[in-house]
Amino acid sequence: MDSSFYKFVLASSEEHKKRCLPSISIDCVIFGFHKNQLKILLLNAYDSNEWGLPGGYVGKEEDIDYSANRILEERTGAKNIYLSQFKTFGKTNRSESFFDKFPDDLWHKQRFISIGYYALIDYENVSPVKDEFSELCEWKNIDDTPTLMMDHQVIFNKALEQLRVDLNYKPVGHNLLPEKFTMPELQKLYEVILGKKLNRGNFYRKMKRFGILNKLDETRKGGAHKAPDLYSFNQENYNNALNYGFQEIW
Amino acid sequence: MDSSFYKFVLASSEEHKKRCLPSISIDCVIFGFHKNQLKILLLNAYDSNEWGLPGGYVGKEEDIDYSANRILEERTGAKNIYLSQFKTFGKTNRSESFFDKFPDDLWHKQRFISIGYYALIDYENVSPVKDEFSELCEWKNIDDTPTLMMDHQVIFNKALEQLRVDLNYKPVGHNLLPEKFTMPELQKLYEVILGKKLNRGNFYRKMKRFGILNKLDETRKGGAHKAPDLYSFNQENYNNALNYGFQEIW
Known part of the structure; x- marks a missing residue:
């Protein structure tokens, strides 16, 4: 790991301690649909080869729905997208091995309870933007995803399951189909x-x-x-x- | 407020700071069914006349599902009951006026994100037990509930809405009906x-x-x-x- 990245992470830790609620994170499962293909947006972590879901933290003055929308917008530029909170994940062992080399009081190493949101957007209309801990931010086909870090596979599976259940009682299609469709x-x-x-x-x-x-x-x-x-x-x-x-x- | 209660709350605050994750609480909407009546379990707060949902915090070593089950058991004695996590509530203004007279660093006065769970049990089989901040713990008819404190009315409404939606794709009735039923x-x-x-x-x-x-x-x-x-x-x-x-x- 290069030393500038190490310093950056320590500074980020201090910044988050000031600005964010402890112990709570948000993970976004962002489904992308276009021309009969369903994809998911994933990040590839810096200096490792691990893939994970876009996520972030809750500002001390932010409603959690606001935080989720902010994270979605930061990664895709997409605004006014319907985000569905589907489950909160809080097992004790959902740790972050990515930060093993850092001091134990690092913000990112505490135990987080993560609130899961999913969104469904037209992936042709947005441009993925990586976060500061990542090398890549890419769309992957839903049935050909890489192995995911931590419990992100569980979160992704639950989101897909919930999206499918939701089709039974919630509408879908707005922003994914042309205004007039068959x-x-x-x-x-x-x-x-x-x-x-x-x-x-x-x-x-x-x-x-x-x-x-x-x-x-x-x-x-x-x-x-x-x-x-x-x-x-x-x-x-x-x-x-x-x-x-x-x-x-x- | 009597001084022994004041001291008790301060001691409880110190205890929770040691044992629990900050910023996260759990609220349980416990529906009780018996002989064609649906009720909800509510607590009446000590030294005020405010009603609220049974709730609690997440121990540092506890999975959140475990915490929810523990809270349900503490209030009802019921074990092995299916608890459904239905939504996490995280608006910034869901404050706790009950603790206004206490110091600002009181555990209970911090901003909490609350994870909502609901359960459905036979109320004839359990005995409500009040918590240390309450005077009463009682079953109230679903269509004749008192005004609830904080955002508990929102949490209760959402739980009832979700229970009704869940009837479309989840079974219900085990533990509520006799083993053989018509x-x-x-x-x-x-x-x-x-x-x-x-x-x-x-x-x-x-x-x-x-x-x-x-x-x-x-x-x-x-x-x-x-x-x-x-x-x-x-x-x-x-x-x-x-x-x-x-x-x-x-």
């Missing part, structure tokens, strides 16, 4: 996230029942087949469902 | 939690599809009507669904 395009998005084929009739009925789609008075021209119907999201119902869930029919 | 008894449990009537045919079909019920070769004798079929939970499928959710059919 039902097959929406179905493809769900299939990519769920990692499986869906029945077309079931999907159509279920989506209609959710009440988040406006059927438009136009079709998409230009294909060889019958021009498919176009839809847009009913933004009010979409936002309601995002915040309160679909009202499932028991 | 479909109407199970439906009644869902209706009490959801706060609304359900369609009998839909309920029956949906429950069957979840695959968590064993239909028994016996019926309940003794009523005036046709003896109803009895069911028990398929414990393996039940536990799988509890941990991973029902595999919804899209």
Whole structure:
């Protein structure tokens, strides 16, 4: 490890002690979707070959949702993205071997309880930015991720599981599809996230029942087949469902 | 405030500084069900008339799930109860007015991020025990709760909302129903939690599809009507669904 990096980490430690709440960190699982591919944003740690999730700490004056949004924006430039807090991770043994060579009172070496958030964005619209402890910040395919450091694999798995469960009662698609889209395009998005084929009739009925789609008075021209119907999201119902869930029919 | 309580709080503060992680608390929303009534366990704070949720802190050597279970057991004596972590609350202004008269370096006056857990137990099987800051620990009817301190109303509302959403993809009923139960008894449990009537045919079909019920070769004798079929939970499928959710059919 070069000495300038060592000094930088010590200074960062002092800075965090002043500015941040102790014992609490945030990890962001940032899913990226574009043209039927689902990816995840990962960082490669400086001077090691370990991959991990983008994360950070909570400023003493920050709401935790604000901190999560700040971290997302720092890594991607993306603003106003819906972040879903999905679980807080607090096992005693989730330690950070990356800082083994540093003094024990280093900020980054304390025990952290980490609050997990996930986001789903169009990866073509953003540019990953590495943090000060990393050499790389890159999109990796969801089914071909490298081994992750600490308990980040557990956090990632839980986020993917929760995203898939959330599809049952929260809407998805805004910012990932064009403003006007076809039902097959929406179905493809769900299939990519769920990692499986869906029945077309079931999907159509279920989506209609959710009440988040406006059927438009136009079709998409230009294909060889019958021009498919176009839809847009009913933004009010979409936002309601995002915040309160679909009202499932028991 | 009497001086012995004041001294007790100062001593408690020193004790917590030694034993617990700073900045992190746990709040438990403990739902109690019995004979078609849903209640919630609340504490009435010492020397004030404020009601709040049972809560506590995370020992330096404790996993957070362990801490939540410990708090649940301390307040109810109940062990091996499924606790569901549902959200972490971290707004900057969730302060504790109860400790206003104490010094600023009191443990209990720092800013806490609180991890919310909910549990659902049979309230006839447990005996509420108040903590050292409270005068009462009581079950209150869900639709007739007193005003809650701090952001506890927000935490309680979110827990109830999440419990209701969870009914869509997690099983409920173990420990709340007798070992052998009828479909109407199970439906009644869902209706009490959801706060609304359900369609009998839909309920029956949906429950069957979840695959968590064993239909028994016996019926309940003794009523005036046709003896109803009895069911028990398929414990393996039940536990799988509890941990991973029902595999919804899209």
